[in-house]
Amino acid sequence: xxxxxxxxxxxxxxxxxxxxxxxxxxxxxxxxxxxxxxxxxxxxxxxxxxxxxxxxxxxxxxxxxxxxxxxxxxxxxxxxxxxxxxxxxxxxxxxxxxxxxxxxxxxxxxxxxxxxxxxxxxxxxxxxxxxxxxxxxxxxxxxxxxxxxxxxxxxxxxxxxxxxxxxxxxxxxxxxxxxxxxxxxxxxxxxxxxxxxxxxxxxxxxxxxxxxxxxxxxxxxxxxxxxxxxxxxxxxxxxxxxxxxxxxxxxxxxxxxxxxxxxxxxxxxxxxxxxxxxxxxxxxxxxxxxxxxxxxxxxxxxxxxxxxxxxxxxxxxxxxxxxxxxxxxxxxxxxxxxxxxxxxxxxxxxxxxxxxxxxxxxxxxxxxxxxxxxxxxxxxxxxxxxxxxxxxxxxxxxxxxxxxxxxxxxxxxxxxxxxxxxxxxxxxxxxxxxxxxxxxxxxxxxxxxx
Ligand code: PLP
Numbered sequence: 464x465x466x467x468x469x470x471x472x473x474x475x476x477x478x479x480x481x482x483x484x485x486x487x488x489x490x491x492x493x494x495x496x497x498x499x500x501x502x503x504x505x506x507x508x509x510x511x512x513x514x515x516x517x518x519x520x521x522x523x524x525x526x527x528x529x530x531x532x533x534x535x536x537x538x539x540x541x542x543x544x545x546x547x548x549x550x551x552x553x554x555x556x557x558x559x560x561x562x563x564x565x566x567x568x569x570x571x572x573x574x575x576x577x578x579x580x581x582x583x584x585x586x587x588x589x590x591x592x593x594x595x596x597x598x599x600x601x602x603x604x605x606x607x608x609x610x611x612x613x614x615x616x617x618x619x620x621x622x623x624x625x626x627x628x629x630x631x632x633x634x635x636x637x638x639x640x641x642x643x644x645x646x647x648x649x650x651x652x653x654x655x656x657x658x659x660x661x662x663x664x665x666x667x668x669x670x671x672x673x674x675x676x677x678x679x680x681x682x683x684x685x686x687x688x689x690x691x692x693x694x695x696x697x698x699x700x701x702x703x704x705x706x707x708x709x710x711x712x713x714x715x716x717x718x719x720x721x722x723x724x725x726x727x728x729x730x731x732x733x734x735x736x737x738x739x740x741x742x743x744x745x746x747x748x749x750x751x752x753x754x755x756x757x758x759x760x761x762x763x764x765x766x767x768x769x770x771x772x773x774x775x776x777x778x779x780x781x782x783x784x785x786x787x788x789x790x791x792x793x794x795x796x797x798x799x800x801x802x803x804x805x806x807x808x809x810x811x812x813x814x815x816x817x818x819x820x821x822x823x824x825x826x827x828x829x830x831x832x833x834x835x836x837x838x839x840x841x842x843x844x845x846x847x848x849x850x851x852x853x854x855x856x857x858x859x860x861x862x863x864x865x866x867x868x869x870x871x872x873x874x875x876x877x878x879x880x881x882x883x884x885x886x887x888x889x890x891x892x893x894x895x896x897x898x899x900x901x902x903x904x905x906x907x908x909x910x911x912x913x
Contacts, residue, residue: 472496472508485609486621500527503888505872513867516884516896517874521683521715522741524787525796526885531786532747539782548575548775555776558784562743562754565724565788568733572760574768575752575776579714579740580608582751583677586736587612588770589753590675590708593762597630598668600661601677602637603644604685607712607738616677619685620850635664637678639688641824641835642843650691658697670705675736680726683715686879687826687833695732702735708759709734714751715831718742719791719886722801722829729828735759744787750780800886804829807890808882811897819904821846821911832882834900836862839912845878846907858910865903871896873903 468479474496484492498508503526506512518524525532539554546552559573574589576582587599601607603618614621615628622628636644638657645656665673676698682688702709711734716726720742723729727737736759740751774780791797804827812825812832823837836846836858847856859875866873866880874881884896 474508502526502528503885503892513870513872514884514892514896514899515872516866516882516900517872518883518885519746520741521720521874521881521883522746524719524742524886525745525790526887529745529747529787529790529887531790532745532783535782535786536747536779539779543778545774545778548771548773552776552778554778554781554785558781558788559776561785561788562739562752565792566737566754567725567728569757570733570737570754571757572755573752574755574770575750575781576740576772577749577774577777577780578608578751579712579738580610580613580751581772582714582738582740582753583607583613583616583710583712584610585770586677586710586738586753587616587675589736589755589759589763589768590710592766592769593708593759594674594706596672596674598633598673599629599631599675599677600633600635600664600668600673602679602682603634604637604639604688605679605682605712606684607677607679608714631674633664633668633673635661637682637688638690638694639682639686640691641826651693654691654693654697657691657694658701661698662701665701665705665707670707673705673707675708675710676702677710677712677738679712679714679716681716681721681828681831683831684876686835686876687828687831687881689826689828690730692730695727695730699732699734708736710736710738712738714738714740718787719797719800720829720831720883722797722804724791724797726828742787744780744783747783747787748777748780749774750777750784796886800829803890803893804832807893808832808897811894812882815897815901815904818901819908819911820913821904821907827882830882830884830886833879834882834904836878836880836904836907836911838910841912846910847878849877851877858907861906862903865906866899869899869902871899871903873900 504512563571601616605618607613607616612629614625615632638653640653647653711727713725717739735756737754816822816825821836824835838844
């Protein structure tokens with residue numbers, strides 16, 4: 464039962480009176496007031512705590528309240544809180560140097576933003592000015608952010624409310640072996656057919672008019688879709704053939720989440736631009752950006768780049784990024800993610816799939832996994848319809864409630880739950896969280912063909 468608003472804390476009352484929340488009908492909200500957090504847990508004002516299997520919005524890669532990040536932000540606050548982006552400063556310069564160091568190939572220059580959507584906006588602007596072309600291709604089942612351009616590139620229902628959107632945005636289907644748009648029956652076939660489809664889209668759109676192909680290297684919010692081997696190489700080859708800028712959206716998949724610095728490193732492909740945010744500094748202070756190849760940066764050597772943001776390269780955010788990248792490197796986080804993904808999460812999810820008729824597919828890499836739920840394994844009918852709300856979404860809301868009851872905060876989207884805990888989670892907590900999900904899936908099994 465809900466407590467009447469009057470009886471709740473000032474934080475709750477002020478929130479309900481004055482905070483306008485994202486992606487929601489405001490009257491339906493009943494937010495948890497987060498009173499504190501530490502490591503892989505956060506808690507409310509009554510002390511009830513949850514194991515954070517969503518890493519908030521898949522950004523607190525090093526967990527909550529990491530002492531080294533806090534220390535770096537405090538030290539920077541004492542030294543220099545903010546400067547205009549036309550100045551240089553130590554924190555921004557060091558963050559850019561470290562990011563260039565861990566980025567693949569000749570991606571050596573960084574344009575900083577305050578988040579992921581702005582990173583995509585600026586990647587698109589760079590690509591358009593570099594090529595002198597206008598169209599931008601992006602995939603269905605993708606999310607690129609909620610600003611005007613980024614939402615137009617987004618291939619999920621979040622775009623619908625912003626249509627008709629940016630001109631020149633064109634969609635294609637990416638690989639998704641479990642629900643193949645190409646009726647493929649193997650990952651190899653999916654790869655080959657997805658690339659042939661993309662080549663066809665380019666042909667009919669006119670490749671000379673295409674500035675960029677923007678894609679999540681591993682699709683995040685739309686289902687942890689790991690591309691089959693060869694796909695990203697094939698996209699790279701098409702971009703090379705037609706002089707198109709390849710933009711890897713690594714906002715969610717980058718900075719260790721996939722057991723690599725950037726997910727694209729897994730396939731040894733070097734894109735022209737990388738959009739990043741989230742894990743670069745775990746969101747302790749908002750930060751994102753675009754990593755730019757030398758070749759593209761060169762085209763702005765004497766030509767003006769027409770873009771900028773008051774907070775580009777914000778010192779507090781960049782100081783947090785420096786600390787964060789040093790922790791990833793010095794504490795072997797990337798290797799740990801790869802090991803736990805292969806040795807703990809993959810076998811645990813396989814076992815969960817065996818046990819639960821409502822589990823249609825499990826897939827992922829590193830600490831980036833999805834459990835896709837179905838009513839019937841044979842037909843693969845989704846447990847809830849695409850973009851379900853209200854009563855239609857009941858099986859998923861009951862699942863989420865069971866997780867929360869068990870002490871775990873899940874990431875759920877449509878007919879999926881994602882396993883995306885902090886990369887620093889202890890092995891015990893990881894096992895505990897998977898056990899809570901295992902138990903909660905008994906709820907979804909009730910809606911599935913046994
Ligand atoms: N790109 C991807 C792949 C994302 O997952 C997100 C956010 O979830 C964004 C872009 C947008 O980032 P932001 O919410 O920081 O604007």
